Amino acid sequence: SEPVLSATALQKAYGATPALDGADFEIHAGETVAVMGPSGSGKSTLLHCLAGIVRPDAGVVRYRGQELSAMGDAERSALRREEFGFVFQFGQLVPELTCLENVALPLRLAGARRRDAEQRAARWLERLEVAELGRKRPGEVSGGQGQRVAVARALVAEPRVVFADEPTGALDSLNGERVMQLLSAAARETRAAVVLVTHEARVAAYSDREVVVRDGRTRTNVSADVR
Ligand code: ADP
Ligand code: ADP
Secondary structure, eight states: OOOSEEEEEEEEEETTEEEEEEEEEEEOTTOEEEEEOOTTSSHHHHHHHHTTSSOOSEEEEEETTEEGGGSOHHHHHHHHHHHEEEEOSSOOOOTTSOHHHHHHHHHHHTTOOHHHHHHHHHHHHHHTTOGGGTTSOGGGSOHHHHHHHHHHHHHTTOOSEEEEESTTTTSOHHHHHHHHHHHHHHHHHHTOEEEEEOSOHHHHTTSSEEEEEETTEEEEEEEGGGO
8 A cells, every 4th residue: 555654865954954864754554653763863854844844955755645845835734734643742732721622622723613622522531541631721730641631632633644753752651651552542543644753662662663763864664573
């Protein structure tokens, strides 16, 4: 089958600093790929190019056969809103909204009615084992709880691709493991592809496959069963 998302020969420099220097990538529906490598190797830049947040200087990113660079800004933002989900190291929840409203937000932006959106959001909070946090604001919950809320928000609209950039980076190992278990289970169930940026082997263990980035280049994939 065709990959849902792929990149070929990506180049990106920030001024004189090269971030990507010939990076390739592909991921299929239902697959979780860990993007690994040392700090500064280009992992986040690769993720941002794949998500259409950063435009590469050269190379091609294709989402379901369509070239991202051929899309206009509006089309790319619509794609991000409607088909992609994001989880970052720090939850990035909207502080003024309750946790329930945060999770409902992607559905509201897609035009769902408040009642329907909040019902679905409540089910996702339950799945992430934080049903009781619905009425709280992000400032009133712990880091691990906030990250579960962020995962619920990333998955509520059942995106085809979830981008997770060091999703457990701010958590202790116990919370990190649980967040990864819950993210993996939810992604498997919705057949989402997950691009998982991490430098932790323990987190990468939740992937089907690993891609290693060094000096802006991707290295031959290491199969999970060789580990
Ligand atoms: P990683 O995620 O592996 O830590 P990054 O993709 O964040 O790597 O960074 C790759 C290189 O690009 C680094 O040298 C970094 O300093 C540089 N870089 C990344 N983002 C920016 C930016 N917005 N402006 C300038 N330099 C950047
Ligand atoms: P596009 O053409 O899609 O707008 P750009 O590469 O011009 O893509 O910028 C996309 C985003 O990437 C910017 O909003 C910015 O956050 C980040 N970015 C790109 N280049 C730089 C840079 N040199 N320094 C810092 N951030 C950058």
